[in-house]
Amino acid sequence: MNVLLIGSGGREHALAWKLSRSPLLGQLFIWPGNPGTASLGENIPLPVDDHRAVSDLIHQKGIGMVICGPEAPLADGLMDFLADRHPDLALIGPGRSGARLESSKEFAKEFMLRHGIPTARYRSFGSREAEEAISFARSLGLPAVIKADGLAAGKGVVIAQTREETETEIRAMLEGRFGQASERLVIEEFLSGIEFSVFVLTNGDQYILLPEAKDYKRIGEGDTGPNTGGMGSVSPVPFADAALMDKVRDRIIEPTLRGLKQDGIPYRGFIFFGLIRVQGDPFVIEYNCRMGDPETESVMIRLESDLLQHCLDCHQNELNPGSVRVSSSHAATICLVSGGYPGDFEKGKKIEALPQTQPEEHIFFSGVSSKDGQLVTSGGRVFAVSCLGQDQLAALDQANRLADLIQFEGKYFRRDIGFDLK
Ligand SMILES: Nc1ncnc2c1ncn2[C@@H]1O[C@H](COP(=O)(O)OP(=O)(O)O)[C@@H](O)[C@H]1O
Ligand SMILES: [Mg+2]
Structure with missing residues (x-):
């Protein structure tokens, strides 16, 4: 095919x-x-x-x-x-209706409320409701979680630490900081816990579960500094044990699929559940209507069964959870980014000859283009280096080693991906 x-x-x-x-x-x-x-x-x-x-x-x-x-x-x-x-x-x-799970945070929250899917308490507000939004945020206490309703390339969520910041952010968003995407806001309760990501491929009825992953969003080591598109990921996630994953299926995945059906929304494709574990229980932070980056890199190198076969099964309504085979090895992905990212950065930096890789090592291209036969940087995230190892430490060591061998001016990466899980 x-x-x-x-x-x-x-x-x-x-x-x-x-x-x-x-x-x-x-x-x-x-x-x-x-x-x-x-x-x-x-x-x-x-x-x-x-x-x-x-x-x-x-x-x-x-x-x-x-x-x-x-x-x-x-x-x-x-x-x-x-x-x-x-x-x-x-x-x-x-289609567009299913993609609303991601393209409208207000829609996603209403959907979860309607179908009894655990998520943070919230209310949504329109452009003339800044005062109401501010007072609702106050009633929830600090930090305040303020989300632009629409797609904002991963920049539409602010976790405000003070009352002043809360107020400024709410006004700035409703006044159009993200254009149409922030004409409406979701303000929600701050959940304290540890995040992880779960992926399914579904035809709306049946589904298969892919390996779970955890990504690292902050630019700095020890999870400090501004958010990025993602600086790395690991899979498996040690705390996503059978007991937690049973709750994820029963309380989140299956109610989501039933909810889509009840609401008359056809869905064929991947669903990415952005989850947080709070005192042993999973809550939904957000839905995405596609796989994540840089989670996919870690997930794909652990998946042993045939992705194309799974996609065909999805199309033919023959998805079989028993057909998914996953390596027991650990995957680690480290993103190599341009100096200055996620702020301003320069593009067009020459990339030196890439190192040879072993079968369990991968250099995936993110922001790379080719100019007169020469590879040059063309984005904030330039490469995702993904390695499989016997345990997490081995995978991380190998990914770090490979990341060291790739050369371009201004290269930066985090060496501590997975640090909080050891
Ligand atoms: N209710 C919440 N409680 C605590 N942290 C949150 C909450 N909602 C979002 N966050 C944090 O903000 C990040 C981005 O929010 P998310 O809803 O995933 O939006 P997006 O990925 O579209 O930017 C999350 O990964 C999480 O770290
Ligand atoms: Mg997210």
């Missing part, structure tokens, strides 16, 4: 790598892809928001399946557009 994978980051490089190992794969196309995915398939260098061009390509190349990496095309209704034009096409990724 010919497959079109949408996206251009480390997540897509890892998905492309995993798909390329499937005996079921014919040709792989990546739209737009990056120089890493170019070695695994054919990159299509066109803007992804051109839905008609995607549809034309599907005809031209005899594509049987589309897998969408990022959230934006899903929220834009790409899958609805393709489903109308190509009735037999296998689509891995929800």
